[in-house]
Amino acid sequence: MTAKVTLSFTDETIEDARRYAERDGMSLSAWIDQAAREKALRELFNAHADVVRRAGHDRLEKHALDDAREVEMVRSEFRGRRAAQR
Structure with a gap:
């Protein structure tokens, strides 16, 4: 689903966004x-x-950040978004 909204941006922000x-x-x-x-x-x-x-699980944080399933989930989300936009 797509929602139409009205947004305001600074001139610099919108110029950068258009360029990118x-x-x-x-x-x-x-x-x-x-x-x-x-x-x-x-x-x-x-x-x-x-x-x-x-929660005091700092020693586990590195392992959580490196978890291949989480990385793949984020990559899949971005790939899905890009494919849907083209």
Whole structure:
């Protein structure tokens, strides 16, 4: 599903976004959607890492970060998004 929204950006931000979207062969909307999704995933991942640290599992954190299933899940999410946008 796609939602239409009205957003405001600084001139510098929108110029950069347009340039990067063109470089990546994407529409501006698709590029901004991807950028927002990547930021949301980083926020979720960082929140998870904070919980692990607070729980005292610091020694396990490196292993969790290196877990091949988690890495593949993130890669699949990005690949799926890119494929759907083209």
